[in-house]
Amino acid sequence: MKNFPLLFLLLLSVSASAQTIACFTVKAGNINRNNSLVYATYNTGDTDAVVLEEVTGKKRVPVPVNALKGKVWWVMSGKTPAGTVRKYELKKGITTARPLMIAGIQSGSLLLQQGEQPILQYNYQTVDPPAGTDTVFRRSGFIHPLWAPNGAVLTNIFPNAGHRHHMGIWNSWTHTLFEGRETDFWNVQKREGKVRYAGKMETFSGSVWCGFSAGQEHVALLKDGTEKTAINEVWLVQAYPATDGGNRRQWDLTSTFSPATPDGIILLQYRYGGGFALRTTTDFIATTSQLLTSEGKTRKDADSTRARWVKITGTTPKGKAGLLIMNYPENYDSPEPLRVWPENMEGGELMFNYTPTRMQPWQLHAGVQYQLKYRVMVYNGDLTPEEAEAAWQEYAHPPEVIRGE
Incomplete structure (x- = not known):
């Protein structure tokens, strides 16, 4: 995430056992992506207290996210070549970071x-x-x-x-x-x-x-x-x-x-x-x-x-x-x-x-x-x-x- 150095200051609190709300697969399509803005919807369960992780094999990396009334936004950081996919999990949780x-x-x-x-x-x-x-x-x-x-x-x-x-x-x-x-x-x-x-x-x-x-x-x-x-x-x-x-x-x-x-x-x-x-x-x-x-x-x-x-x-x-x-x-x-x-x-x-x-x-x-x-x-x-x-x-x-x- 070298293009978002300030985002490293975000500390996300989420336990390994936190409830998963939704899984997202993001397709680059036929465009080479660079720090793409991503938007999705989810079932809120009456809460916007969520955190997001990118999943690569067994590795999980916290990703800054905005959630509002069943809609969620994040940045697919860095370069994502055409034809590739990236995967994310949205979970219940609370961020401890101040808004950037x-x-x-x-x-x-x-x-x-x-x-x-x-x-x-x-x-x-x-x-x-x-x-x-x-x-x-x-x-x-x-x-x-x-x-x-x-x-x-x-x-x-x-x-x-x-x-x-x-x-x-x-x-x-x-x-x-x-x-x-x-x-x-x-x-x-x-x-x-x-x-x-x-x-x-x-x-x-x-x-x-x-x-x-x-x-x-x-x-x-x-x-x-x-x-x-x-x-x-x-x-x-x-x-x-x-x-x-x-x-x-x-x-x-x-x-x-x-x-x-x-x-x-x-x-x-x-x-x-x-x-x-x-x-x-x-x-x-x-x-x-x-x-x-x-x-x-x-x-x-x-x-x-x-x-x-x-x-x-x-x-x-x-x-x-x-x-x-x-x-x-x-x-x-x-x-x-x-x-x-x-x-x-x-x-x-x-x-x-x-x-x-x-x-x-x-x-x-x-x-x-x-x-x-x-x-x-x-x-x-x-x-x-x-x-x-x-x-x-x-x-x-x-x-x-x-x-x-």
Whole structure:
């Protein structure tokens, strides 16, 4: 487990006679695996007090695990060649270790950390724009800062007078038809709609991941001065331990949403909005950063194309760093179309958006839940295109888990 040195600090207490709950065989499939994230289900027996061991012949090695409501996560550490299998046993037991991955509430925000190292911050209380700015830009329910492993901040909020509505990482829908009226939840200066935190916060800490779930709502601002919720949404964010000597870290964002009214809502075809939106640090401009997509496109020609993944790397005061944004193959109209600012926008600064409705509209029906999923890898230095593709393949095609009793 050389890629997870901190995990050696975890001391697991489990006796040889502890009751086995489930046995798992994990198949690598046709992909060479490297520190794969593994997910499985089990019968809880009304307990999440479990420990996990990897079984190799007569050898048993404790494995850090997160368990929650009959679901269990762990890292299949190191390299697992294609075509091979690894075996694990889940038992009743109690870990004596303090959580490595920590979700902590602080003043107005929630901070995810690995030990003392910050990962990302979710702002659930309303954040005010710069002094002298219209209060219409006040916003909650977004991620900022997002840190690279080297400590560099990769996001930006309230960036300039023309784009005060850009908020780190967010996902407002832009061009919609709600109750017969075109409604924009992204460009809040139009005073048609907005997105805000809606409560129902849950936080999770553990040995394998930390995270949170939070309610959000797309709110239409009606002509009579009242408000009406158009879309209810829940964000689930899960962050995992750094790998590759601490130089790479991954986290997942799952957005689950449904219309809030009987008539539903139409997400109209438009060139940007929804999905996954990112405003990068001001350190990333055309001369100091590079964008590359899975299809080999750059900032010169990526806009309005499709991509499985988008890699953004640039120079920061703490060294070279970047992020790889991957969209899940089951997302609407995947591989999703892109909105990428050209190099001559805003002095070369960068806004990026996975835009599921760029090519076609999306009718959301009442009583139906919809979902969009993304994985982000933040890294020091850079990734090769081959490494980026391998990370997406791992995300899109996780190891197969076969459960036995």
